[in-house]
Amino acid sequence: MNNDNRYSSHNHHDYDDMDKLKHEHGITDEHGYHKDQHQVHHAGHDHCGHSGHDHHHHGSFKELFLKSLPLGIIIMFFSPLHGFKLPFQFTFPYSDIVVAILSTILIVYGGRPFYQGAVDEFKQKKPGMMALVSLGISVSYLYSIYAVIITYVMGEHVMDFFFEFASLLLIMLLG
Structure with missing residues (x-):
């Protein structure tokens, strides 16, 4: 043909x-x-899903990540890594309370842009990724705080997720 x-x-x-x-x-x-x-x-409307968002915050996410990284590493260092048996543990008496306090600082400081973004998304009645990330870090943080309280009040050990919380927050800040 x-x-x-x-x-x-x-x-x-x-x-x-x-x-x-x-x-x-x-x-x-x-x-x-x-x-x-x-x-x-x-x-x-827009074509890329970023209506109402300014894009100057990308640099501040990197800066926030770098400032939050040492705190996140300390939290992960003293938190048990679930699923892995290590020949040693980096814990000391009441280390879980110290980790809970450090995690509170991390969620207030490092989680701020996600919560602010989620509030903006809900005001626009368009929940998106910021709302989802805020939900994820909040659930892991609040459950871990609950686990520490139950451990001391009830005397039974409840698995916390501070390691996962810190790693999730740092990864989300990294972008």
Whole structure:
């Protein structure tokens, strides 16, 4: 089958369709009115899921990660790593209380942008990733605090998730 003529009806030098497309989407410079109408038409929504978000915070996430990293490493160092049997443990009497206090500092400091983002998302009635991350770090933190309280009040050991909490928060800050 000879395919040399399959494009014969298509004129490669006919730009009328392209000009029509530019006109409809307000792309041309000489049609400022259409460009404005396009912006008004798309003002209520966006194409990438970041409406209402400023993008200058990406640098602050890196800075927040670097400032939170030492605290997160200390928390992970003194928290038992569940699922792994190590020949040694880095714990001391009441180390779980120290880890709980350090985790409280980490969630207040490192979790702040996620909570602020979640509040903004809920105000816009569009919960998204910030709300999801806030929920994840909150649940792991609150359950771990509950586990420490139960351990001291009831005298039975309940597994905490401070290691997982700290690693989750640091990974989310890393982006």
